[in-house]
Amino acid sequence: MRRYPTRNAALFHTLRRLVASLCCVFLFVQGVRYGRYHFFRPDPSWERVQARAVLVVGMDTSYYPFAVMQGERISGLDVDIALEIARRLGVRLQVAPMGVDGLYDALHTGVVDALISALPLDPFRLDTFLYVGAYLDGGYFLVSPKGLYQRMSDLEGKRIAAEYGSLGDEQARLWLRRLRSLRVQHYAEPSAALAAVAEGEADAALVDYLSARLWLREHREADLRIAEQPIHSEGYHVVLRIQDLALASKVSEALEAMRADGSLAAIIARWLGEDRR
Amino acid sequence: MAESWPYRAGGAVRWLWQRRGIWLRGAILAVILLNLAPARARLQPEPPQRVQTAHPILCMHTRLVDEVEDWKIWHTLRMVREMGATAIVELFPWAYIQPREGVYDWHHPDRIIRLARQQGLTVIARLGVVPAWARPDPRLQPTSLNYLAPERYADYAAFVAAFAARYRGEVTHIIPWNEPNLYFEWGFRRVTPEEYVEFLKLVYQAAHAANPEVQILGAALAPTLEPEDGANGMSDLIYLRRIYEAGGGAYFDALAVHTYGFTSPPDDPPAPDRLNFRRAELLFDIMRAFGDADKPIYITESSWNDHPRWTHAVRPSQRIEYTLAALRYAESTWQTVRNLCFWFFRAPTLYRNYMDGYAFVTVGFRPRPIYEEVRRWALGEREVP
Numbered sequence: 001m002r003r004y005p006t007r008n009a010a011l012f013h014t015l016r017r018l019v020a021s022l023c024c025v026f027l028f029v030q031g032v033r034y035g036r037y038h039f040f041r042p043d044p045s046w047e048r049v050q051a052r053a054v055l056v057v058g059m060d061t062s063y064y065p066f067a068v069m070q071g072e073r074i075s076g077l078d079v080d081i082a083l084e085i086a087r088r089l090g091v092r093l094q095v096a097p098m099g100v101d102g103l104y105d106a107l108h109t110g111v112v113d114a115l116i117s118a119l120p121l122d123p124f125r126l127d128t129f130l131y132v133g134a135y136l137d138g139g140y141f142l143v144s145p146k147g148l149y150q151r152m153s154d155l156e157g158k159r160i161a162a163e164y165g166s167l168g169d170e171q172a173r174l175w176l177r178r179l180r181s182l183r184v185q186h187y188a189e190p191s192a193a194l195a196a197v198a199e200g201e202a203d204a205a206l207v208d209y210l211s212a213r214l215w216l217r218e219h220r221e222a223d224l225r226i227a228e229q230p231i232h233s234e235g236y237h238v239v240l241r242i243q244d245l246a247l248a249s250k251v252s253e254a255l256e257a258m259r260a261d262g263s264l265a266a267i268i269a270r271w272l273g274e275d276r277r
Numbered sequence: 278m279a280e281s282w283p284y285r286a287g288g289a290v291r292w293l294w295q296r297r298g299i300w301l302r303g304a305i306l307a308v309i310l311l312n313l314a315p316a317r318a319r320l321q322p323e324p325p326q327r328v329q330t331a332h333p334i335l336c337m338h339t340r341l342v343d344e345v346e347d348w349k350i351w352h353t354l355r356m357v358r359e360m361g362a363t364a365i366v367e368l369f370p371w372a373y374i375q376p377r378e379g380v381y382d383w384h385h386p387d388r389i390i391r392l393a394r395q396q397g398l399t400v401i402a403r404l405g406v407v408p409a410w411a412r413p414d415p416r417l418q419p420t421s422l423n424y425l426a427p428e429r430y431a432d433y434a435a436f437v438a439a440f441a442a443r444y445r446g447e448v449t450h451i452i453p454w455n456e457p458n459l460y461f462e463w464g465f466r467r468v469t470p471e472e473y474v475e476f477l478k479l480v481y482q483a484a485h486a487a488n489p490e491v492q493i494l495g496a497a498l499a500p501t502l503e504p505e506d507g508a509n510g511m512s513d514l515i516y517l518r519r520i521y522e523a524g525g526g527a528y529f530d531a532l533a534v535h536t537y538g539f540t541s542p543p544d545d546p547p548a549p550d551r552l553n554f555r556r557a558e559l560l561f562d563i564m565r566a567f568g569d570a571d572k573p574i575y576i577t578e579s580s581w582n583d584h585p586r587w588t589h590a591v592r593p594s595q596r597i598e599y600t601l602a603a604l605r606y607a608e609s610t611w612q613t614v615r616n617l618c619f620w621f622f623r624a625p626t627l628y629r630n631y632m633d634g635y636a637f638v639t640v641g642f643r644p645r646p647i648y649e650e651v652r653r654w655a656l657g658e659r660e661v662p
Binding site for chain 1: 283286287290291294583586587588592593594595596597598627629630631643645646647649650
């Protein structure tokens, strides 16, 4: 039996071994838990889609221009993006039409593999869902002749047009407190606010991106430009279940490739007209 | 000979042990510093306020029952007062206040009512949500939170009486139940107006015995196109007529009404097969037909919604326009309407669906333009065209 010079030395030796053993057990348990969650957790999401050769995507089919149902036919910007993603993944696309309130439930319960339905990131749902690559920013942008006005500080002494009661109006009212002489002009619709800018009644409009693109598509003669950066950003994402990392990775790669080769911009331009920034 | 690592580790432990006084004090100090947090916001004493308004018809439906912090309740009520609204409608769940038979917890309603009175606001109390003890054993019969068997009506009446007695002089308007013409709201039991009259009779008598000043409002009916034997409920028009036919008119001092505009403007004419703002006039016609033309009416829920993804929503500009037009119309045309209350002022958290399009103020207390415009109207300021 090992001898110790003092009783304290024996006590510290035992204590050391006890602490070291506890640390080892703790590290082992944590390692197993972490590994099971991050490395050894089975993720058959991509294999499942491959085996079916079908990607099932949930969409709200009452939201123009993203997805609209006419008879048996569903068309729209989101449909085209989903078709292109499915083509790049080498599978067929199946659209599951549903109301906007049912989208997340359908994904959570596995009725669909993904959601592509102009869905902005919701921080509250990040524990349950993955938001992959914003394919479009549907937020609020300044629109002005030749893109003269890009941000709030450019608007000192100017007239800004906004849809009455909208988020743009809300933002413009906040700017009233920060700029010495800003005039906010209200209009019943974003299109009227944009028309006011085109006709010189206002210097800039603060409207949502979709309204701006759709209006500019119909009014090619108007020399208006959308600002480079949004005033209020609202990116639309592809949404997947949080455990479907493999599928999310494939979808993300497809989206990135679409962005890189210009096919994403082409699809958006097909539905919203050319990008005038 | 080089010392082994266990020996060196032991030395380190010994070194720490010898200085245990210092590091233990340091650790205690660190724990204290790390746990320092701002004190919970406390309300400063404030003198009683008075509502300044040019249009006392304005009222808001608040959602304070699930609000935890005092300052949020106070801030909500202060914003309601500053808006020019004279009254609030608030739900006080029976299940929260009487969690066990014979045991009352008035803590939460006390502070809501105290703070509302401090802001000079009238409280219209809606009482609902059945506690577990008043429902059947869930192992024998699963039921919803709205299920109240006829043999338990007396328990509910006793609760209403206790509420009326406690808040005598503070709360004079009580709405027993909500939308009893809906299958869901009636606890998934068969919807029968005659049964509601029996229920109302008990509540009315108990409440008036406890507090003679109290006004019992006939529960607002859900505007619905369901037929008389509908799967989801019964038409509000048929239901109210049958209440009167069963003699129910004697058991409410005023009537609560729900009327939503959906996508129609407020001047859209009423018709039995349409859901719009002026559908309320069809209810007034029934009251008139049964000799109740002068009975006061409180519109406890009304609104337009501007959620961008809801098919029954309108544009934000239309929402403001319709809301202001509805207020002007109700004030000038509906002589017996005491308050027009809008659903809803602010929610404690986001619903994450179309319901968010009803809010006047964001969860973070940022007033939406509709709040500003209704406030300007209520205070008699210039209106935005």
